[in-house]
Amino acid sequence: MAQDAPGAVGARLSPKIDEAGLIRAVQRGDQDAFEQLVRAYDQSVLRLAVNLLRSQEDARDVFQEAFLRVFRSIDSFRFDCSFHTWLYRIVTNICLDYLRKRKVRKEEPAVVDTPEGPLDRMNDFEEEAAHADPQRSLWNRQLGRRIEGALEGLTPRERMVFELRHYQGLRLRNIGEILGTSEEAAKNCLFRATQKMRVELGDFQ
């Protein structure tokens, strides 16, 4: 019983547009083709960065760095994997660097305590769970804090596999390909991540 990812990834290219042709056009120096290619993937890249890093500033930096790397190195893209996989290798590498640095620096979590109660620093984002019911709202805030805590307990790699599978809807085989590992290793990583999440969130029902 597969679950649909809440924000499943995918290129937003018109079916009429041939992606390989678009990439070749970029390699020939076609500016419009590059913009089309960026627009086909940039929403899912930004969503990945936002959900992983829980920081608008860091997500912006990742977005910029990732597409600049694409821009600089697209000449070396040889179609030996899908463009999506190639792009996500770049994006996930950058995000993993951020997550690892953050682990070392012990940066502030997205939800912080204030005299007025917990404040979600990500409150600029549109949340699907926004409700008018105050009780429900309180429950959501508490749940949000627990989830943040649970996510912070994951290693960067577990966090990445979990994010790609749960929120981006990628298959484990594809995740392994992106992260340069096997499907089995990605599976084990997901298992460890979900176990930790269950320990943290199991009583919150």
Add this chain to the structure above:
Amino acid sequence: MTCESVTKNIPLYFYGELPPEEEDRLEQHLDSCAACARQADAQRSVHAALDRRVMQPSPALLAECRHDLMRSIYRGEAPAGRFHPSRFSAAHGGSLSGMLAAWLPSLGPWRMPLGASALLALGFAAARLTSPGTGGPLTTASLTPEVISSVRSVQPASDSGRPGEVQIVLDETRRRVVSGQMNDSNIQRLMLAAAHDENNPGVRWESVDLLKSHSDSSPVRELLLNRVVEDPNPGVRLKALDGLKSYTADPEVRKVLAQVLLRDDNAGVRISAVDALTAHTDDNMVGVLQSVVQKEDNTYVRRRCEKALKDMNASVGTF
């Protein structure tokens, strides 16, 4: 299937990552094992809780990211020669293409920051001085010197579906879209100003290219006469010259074209000038043509002048 393997496989089950036969065995086990069924329920609750926390970046954040990216690229991240306005090469096929290739790279500044730009769509066909976007209507009061000097590119809006419509990109901090007719004085003011933007040959080229079809307007003709002599970019001078071809019988225009023929350092421009000038027999041009024959190193230009002089029964040389 043992309880231990079910525990390990429950997350994969919820993510649909189990092979069908293992999925069947796991479901059979859950039907018969209350402890594992509770674990599956717990996992389902965790999934539901996590789903509620998915975050969608706001459209504003996405727009800012696109802005920053394009600004970085157009401000110098682009490897030399990577991006070029392809329409230039398409517009200049034929015999002049080789000559024009020499000045195409000089349109580099055309690659201006796109993200920091405002989009101004000027519709020539419809009289709609309204803003469908975030900006206000294009009024005389809104055309401050800052706005006029902020034009970064002018190009046909080929995908708008409205013939004759153009887009003008303004280097402002926010985006606005305005439509209007080209013969509207405010629209024309913007385009005339853009045709003089000394920092951006691309926008001058585009502006002159569009304005030349309205050369019956005095301000436009004055602009063309100015640009064909003064513009430092030969592509712009060629466009201006194209716009003057309907007026080659006009003495003032002929005087300017003669100046171009004698002084322009670009052979392509001189070829166009000699073609325009020799389209009409004009005894007043004999001296100019003789001077050109003496000093011109381009064979085509020289021969056109010689032929024109012979047609007028004038001497090819000077004495």
